[in-house]
Amino acid sequence: MTEHKNIFDKMMTLDRRWVFLFLIIVCVATYVVDFEIPINTEPEVESIFNFLDSLPENDIVLIAIDYDPNNLAELHPMTYAVVEHLWRKKVKIIFTSLSQLGPAMADQAIRDISDSLKVDKTYNYNGVEHNFKGREIVNGVDYTFLGFKPYYALIILGMGQDFRLNFPSDYYGTPLDDLPMMQGVINYDQVACVVDLSGGNITDAWISYGQGRFNFPLMLGLTGVMVSQYYPFLGSGQVSGIMGGLLGAAQYEELADNPGRAKDGMRVQLYAHYVIILFIILGNIGYFMTRRNRLKGGN
Amino acid sequence: MEFSDFLWMTCGIFLTLATFSFLYKDNPFYKFAEHLVVGVSAGFTIIVLWHGTLVPNLFQKLEDGNWFMLWLNSSEWWYVVPAVLGLLMWTRFSKKYSWVSRWPMGLYIGISTGIAIPLEMSNRVNKQLYAMMVEIDWANFFGGNILSTTSGFAQLLIFLGTIAGLVYFFFSKEHKGVFGGVATFGIWILMIGFGASFGYTVMARVSLFINRMQDTKAWGVEAFNASDVANPHYSSMYPIVFYLLVAFVVGYIIKEIMDHLKRKNA
Incomplete structure (x- = not known):
C-alpha cells in the first residue's frame, strides 16, 4: 500500500x-x-561617489583590480562605473592587479572604457547636467597599468615605499620613469585614495598592510559573498565606503548617471x-x- | 567582431550551458567544462608564476653570471640564496630528506609572522575594539534613522551584540539563567549576521546567472548582426554557428527526455 x-x-x-x-x-x-526599477542609493556607496567626484583634475587614484573571471559578474560593472566616472573628470588612475587572472580583467576594462569615452556624452547627476567632450585616453598620461605580481601583502607594503620597487616597468614593459603621469609619483603619498575591487582575501591585506600601515583613504568594491564581513571596517572608519555586489555597482551607476550591466540586472x-x-x-x-x-x- | 572572436564567444556560451546542465544532473558536458577550468587554471598559473616571478626576480638578476660558477660571479649573486632555499622545498618529495624543507619554510613563516602580527593586531583587533567602545550618543538615540551606524540605537546594539556573541562562545559556565539569556541573545545576533551573509550570497549567485544571460544575449546579437554598430566582418557563418549550437542543445534535451520516458516505461 x-x-x-x-x-x-x-x-x-x-x-x-x-x-x-x-x-x-x-x-x-x-x-x-x-522595464526599469528604482535604485535607492546607500550612504556607503554615496561616500565613495562623493569622494571621487570631489577630486580635482589630474589627481591620482589607485584602482586595484583584484578579481578573477569568476567574480567578473559583480565586480566588472563597478570597475566600468568608477573608471569611467574618474576619466570623465580627468582624474588619472594607477591600476594594479594582485590577483593572477586580474590583468586580463583590467586590460579589457581599460580598452572598453577608452572606446566608450571617445564620443561626446551628457550626464545628469547631483542635479547638474555635465557635458563630457569625447577624448582619447592615453596610456602613461591618463593611466598607468602596473600589472600583476604575486604575494600581494608584500607588494602592498612595497608600493608604500616606491611603486618602482615591485614594478620597475608597467604591464606593457615601459619603465615607470618614462611615463609622463608617473613623474614625481613615488608611493601612496601622491595618491588621493585606493579603490580595491576584490573577490578574495586581498582586501584583508589592503586593510591591514595598506590602509593600516600607510593611512590612505581606502574604498572597497566587494562580491556579495564577502560584503557583510567588511561592514565592521566601515564602522571603525578603516574603510571609507563599500560597494556590495551587483547592487553596489548599480547604485554607483545610478549616482554617476551611467547605466550599465549592473542596473540592467537589477530587475x-x-x-x-x-x-x-x-x-x-x-x-x-x-x-x-x-x-x-x-x-x-x-x- | 571578427569570426574567430565570435567562435570564442560561442565556446563561452557552450561552456555556460554545459556548467548549468549540472543543475539537472551530472553529465559528460559538465565534466568536460569542469576539467577544462581546472586544467586551464593550473596551466595559466604556472605560466604566470614563471614569467611574472622567476624570470624577472631570478633569471634576469643572475643573467650576467655563468652556470659553471653557480651564478656566484653575477653582480647580484645574493639572489642565488633564495633560489637555493626554493629548491630545498623540493626535498618534500624525499622521505629521507624532507626535513630539509623545514629550513626555507621556517624562514618564510618567520618573516611572514614578523610582518603580519603587529599590523594584524593593530588593524583587525585594536581598531575594531576601539570602534566598539565609542561613547553612546544618547542625544541621537531616538532621532534620525535608527539603522544608521551613527545612531545611538545602532551603537548600543553593536556593543550589546558583541558582548552577547562572546558570551555564547563561553562554554566554561552553563548557559542558564541570566547568562543563558545573554547567550541566547548572542545566538540571535549571530543568526541575523548569517542571514545577512546568506542574502548577499543569494544576490551574488543570481548576479552570476544574470551575467551569463547578458553574455548570451550579446552572443545572439552578434550572431544576427543586430547591434547598433554593424559588424564589418559579418558573414553567413555567424548565424550558422548559432543554429548549430542551438540544434545541439535542443537535440541533447530531446535525447534526455526520450531516455527518461524509456526508463519510466521500462
Whole structure:
C-alpha cells in the first residue's frame, strides 16, 4: 500500500530541480521584458561617489583590480562605473592587479572604457547636467597599468615605499620613469585614495598592510559573498565606503548617471529574490506543518 | 567582431550551458567544462608564476653570471640564496630528506609572522575594539534613522551584540539563567549576521546567472548582426554557428527526455 502524502509532505520532498527551473524561468522572463526599477542609493556607496567626484583634475587614484573571471559578474560593472566616472573628470588612475587572472580583467576594462569615452556624452547627476567632450585616453598620461605580481601583502607594503620597487616597468614593459603621469609619483603619498575591487582575501591585506600601515583613504568594491564581513571596517572608519555586489555597482551607476550591466540586472535580482523568499516561506510552512502532523500522530 | 572572436564567444556560451546542465544532473558536458577550468587554471598559473616571478626576480638578476660558477660571479649573486632555499622545498618529495624543507619554510613563516602580527593586531583587533567602545550618543538615540551606524540605537546594539556573541562562545559556565539569556541573545545576533551573509550570497549567485544571460544575449546579437554598430566582418557563418549550437542543445534535451520516458516505461 502506498503511503498517502498530503501537500505539506510533498512540499518537503519537492525535487529541488523544480525550484531551479522556476527560478530560471522567472530570471529569463524578467530579463527579456525590458522595464526599469528604482535604485535607492546607500550612504556607503554615496561616500565613495562623493569622494571621487570631489577630486580635482589630474589627481591620482589607485584602482586595484583584484578579481578573477569568476567574480567578473559583480565586480566588472563597478570597475566600468568608477573608471569611467574618474576619466570623465580627468582624474588619472594607477591600476594594479594582485590577483593572477586580474590583468586580463583590467586590460579589457581599460580598452572598453577608452572606446566608450571617445564620443561626446551628457550626464545628469547631483542635479547638474555635465557635458563630457569625447577624448582619447592615453596610456602613461591618463593611466598607468602596473600589472600583476604575486604575494600581494608584500607588494602592498612595497608600493608604500616606491611603486618602482615591485614594478620597475608597467604591464606593457615601459619603465615607470618614462611615463609622463608617473613623474614625481613615488608611493601612496601622491595618491588621493585606493579603490580595491576584490573577490578574495586581498582586501584583508589592503586593510591591514595598506590602509593600516600607510593611512590612505581606502574604498572597497566587494562580491556579495564577502560584503557583510567588511561592514565592521566601515564602522571603525578603516574603510571609507563599500560597494556590495551587483547592487553596489548599480547604485554607483545610478549616482554617476551611467547605466550599465549592473542596473540592467537589477530587475532580475528583484524578482529572483521574490522567488527565493517565496520558496523559503513555503519550505518553512511545510517543515512546521509536517512536524505538527508528526507530533499529532504520536511519532 | 571578427569570426574567430565570435567562435570564442560561442565556446563561452557552450561552456555556460554545459556548467548549468549540472543543475539537472551530472553529465559528460559538465565534466568536460569542469576539467577544462581546472586544467586551464593550473596551466595559466604556472605560466604566470614563471614569467611574472622567476624570470624577472631570478633569471634576469643572475643573467650576467655563468652556470659553471653557480651564478656566484653575477653582480647580484645574493639572489642565488633564495633560489637555493626554493629548491630545498623540493626535498618534500624525499622521505629521507624532507626535513630539509623545514629550513626555507621556517624562514618564510618567520618573516611572514614578523610582518603580519603587529599590523594584524593593530588593524583587525585594536581598531575594531576601539570602534566598539565609542561613547553612546544618547542625544541621537531616538532621532534620525535608527539603522544608521551613527545612531545611538545602532551603537548600543553593536556593543550589546558583541558582548552577547562572546558570551555564547563561553562554554566554561552553563548557559542558564541570566547568562543563558545573554547567550541566547548572542545566538540571535549571530543568526541575523548569517542571514545577512546568506542574502548577499543569494544576490551574488543570481548576479552570476544574470551575467551569463547578458553574455548570451550579446552572443545572439552578434550572431544576427543586430547591434547598433554593424559588424564589418559579418558573414553567413555567424548565424550558422548559432543554429548549430542551438540544434545541439535542443537535440541533447530531446535525447534526455526520450531516455527518461524509456526508463519510466521500462
